[in-house]
Amino acid sequence: MIRRVGILGGTFDPIHCGHLDLGAAVQQALHLTALLLIPANIPPHRPRPSASPFHRFAMTALAVAGRTGWRASDLELSQPSPSYTEATLDRLHQEGHSATDLFFVIGADAFAEIKSWRAYPRLLDGAHFAVVSRPGSPVQALAQRLPELAHRMRRPSVDANPHEVSIFLIEAATADVSSTAIRQRRQHGQPIAGLVPRAVEQHIEQHGLYLPNMTSEPHEGPRANPAAGRLHGQG
Numbered sequence: 001m002i003r004r005v006g007i008l009g010g011t012f013d014p015i016h017c018g019h020l021d022l023g024a025a026v027q028q029a030l031h032l033t034a035l036l037l038i039p040a041n042i043p044p045h046r047p048r049p050s051a052s053p054f055h056r057f058a059m060t061a062l063a064v065a066g067r068t069g070w071r072a073s074d075l076e077l078s079q080p081s082p083s084y085t086e087a088t089l090d091r092l093h094q095e096g097h098s099a100t101d102l103f104f105v106i107g108a109d110a111f112a113e114i115k116s117w118r119a120y121p122r123l124l125d126g127a128h129f130a131v132v133s134r135p136g137s138p139v140q141a142l143a144q145r146l147p148e149l150a151h152r153m154r155r156p157s158v159d160a161n162p163h164e165v166s167i168f169l170i171e172a173a174t175a176d177v178s179s180t181a182i183r184q185r186r187q188h189g190q191p192i193a194g195l196v197p198r199a200v201e202q203h204i205e206q207h208g209l210y211l212p213n214m215t216s217e218p219h220e221g222p223r224a225n226p227a228a229g230r231l232h233g234q235g
Contacts, residue, residue, distance in 0.1 A: 005097060006035035008105040009076065009088065012056050013049040015063045016132075016182060016196045016205060017041075017175040023070065025172035026105045029156035029203035036073045037064055037103075039085035044118070047225035050183060051209050053077045055201040062199040086119035089126035100167050107174070109137035112145055124152070129167045135176040139169040147185065155162075 008023045015037070023035050037058045042048070049056060057077060064070035075091060076083040085104070092102060104127045111131045114120060133139045143150040153167045177195045185192050187210065192201055204210065 003097075003101045004030060004032045004034075004103060006032040006103045006105050006130065007037040007038065007088070007092070007157050008035060009040060009083070009085070011043050011049050011179065011214075012037070012039045012183060013179050014050050014056070014059050014196055014200055014209070016177050016179060016200075017194070020063060020175045020197070021172070021174035022105055022107060022132045024049060025027060025132050025170055025174065026103060026168075027069070029170045029172070030103055030130060030168060032069065032103060034069045034071065035064075035067075036071055036075075037119060038073045038088065040222040041076045041079055044082045044084060045116075048154055052235050055203070055207060059196075059200045062203055063197045084118050085115075086123040086126060089123065093126065099126050100163060101130065102146055103130045103168075104128065104129050105132070107132055107134040107137065108142060109134045109169075112142065113135065114146070114149075121149075124149075124167070126167055128165050130170060132170045132172055132174060134174055139171055144168065150157065175176045183210045187212055 006023065006026055008019065011021060012019065019037075023037070026032060027035055032116070037060050039053065039060050040049075041053065051059075056073060057074060061072040064072055076088060079087075081087070089099075089102065089104070106129060108131050111129065114124075118124060131139055131142065143153055148168060152165075153169055155166050156170055175195075182192050182195055185195075186204070192204070196204070
């Protein structure tokens, strides 16, 4: 069987329906055999997450439960260094994955800033990039915004040359939601139903996450769960 491993990383503070829509769109368009969701440990270009690594990994694991081939991974949380994408891809290569096995899942809004990422443009050779449209950020605009990468952009195809890493442009509907908006709603006592999976909503409520007096307890890392295995960090 051809391995097609998707990599979906982020702070996941909290993970929400927009993240899941990205993963589902790429899984369907590119026939992924697996999808790894990787909470970042220390995001390079963002403030430190509000929730602890323990809670962010737990919410990710709850979000993927019951989804065939989806798995939460602690690949970045187990590292003390900032979560750079190129370092994550290098670790996956060391574990035996070839660049053409891997499909890095990312929204079009984030990919538009790819030139600011560390190790650009080398990191684009570490995996296929599967870019999904986001509200207000259509994939059709990327060729004009990043003309130097236009020759690598193509529509999804299961018959793409397996020896040539590409940038796949995927048009799909994804939820217009952000982790920032969810945290703000919690701060103001507003509901978040429908913005996150129900199990994630219950975890947030049970542990009082993102409330004005929230602490980031507990501090234990996800390695308390030996069944875990994970990847990513944008930037």
